[in-house]
Amino acid sequence: MSRGRPLRGGFGQSGKATERDKARDEIVQLCGFRIGDEEYALDIMRIKEIINPLQITRVPRAAAFIEGVVELRGTILPVVDMRKRFELPPLTAEQMEDYAVRRARKYLIVPIEGRLVGMIVDRVSDVLRVSREAIRPPPLLTQNDNARYFAGVCHHRGRILMVLDLDAILTSSERISLAGLNQAAKGA
Numbered sequence: 001m002s003r004g005r006p007l008r009g010g011f012g013q014s015g016k017a018t019e020r021d022k023a024r025d026e027i028v029q030l031c032g033f034r035i036g037d038e039e040y041a042l043d044i045m046r047i048k049e050i051i052n053p054l055q056i057t058r059v060p061r062a063a064a065f066i067e068g069v070v071e072l073r074g075t076i077l078p079v080v081d082m083r084k085r086f087e088l089p090p091l092t093a094e095q096m097e098d099y100a101v102r103r104a105r106k107y108l109i110v111p112i113e114g115r116l117v118g119m120i121v122d123r124v125s126d127v128l129r130v131s132r133e134a135i136r137p138p139p140l141l142t143q144n145d146n147a148r149y150f151a152g153v154c155h156h157r158g159r160i161l162m163v164l165d166l167d168a169i170l171t172s173s174e175r176i177s178l179a180g181l182n183q184a185a186k187g188a
Contacts, residue, residue, distance in 0.1 A: 028132050033124045034125060043166075065081055
């Protein structure tokens with residue numbers, strides 16, 4: 001009998017057990033944030049930076065969920081309002097007058113198909129460390145048109161967070177539209 005490290009799960013040198021152990025032990029860092037009353041998360045490695053809101057320039061005939069474009073250090077970025085993307089009502093004028101509400105709003109700067117995009121969220125909460133295995137498929141109740149936005153769900157410290165699939169936030173035609181939006185903004 002070997003005196004080395006005990007093997008997990010009694011699977012010996014099986015590749016299946018090793019892969020499962022690796023997934024269970026691998027830690028993923030997620031950035032938690034709120035949109036409306038719901039909590040969401042996104043792999044922190046997909047976020048380039050988190051910034052305070054900038055002056056938005058509206059773009060005529062842009063999709064309803066596109067707030068417009070901003071300039072960030074010389075780069076023009078389209079800005080997606082995640083409230084509109086998830087078909088939630090916009091904040092009222094009264095809510096927007098509240099300093100705490102305005103201060104909490106952030107832009108998550110993320111790459112989508114090689115282009116940087118700003119995503120407006122109501123509040124960034126915290127960084128979560130969870131095992132990759134703790135991220136489960138989205139529940140069947142969310143299997144509607146909006147379900148495509150989610151890669152999974154995780155339970156962390158008594159909270160359940162929907163994990164966004166960043167690559168599904170925009171359809172292929174919306175990505176093409178955003179590319180055109182970038183070009184139009186550069187020419188303006």
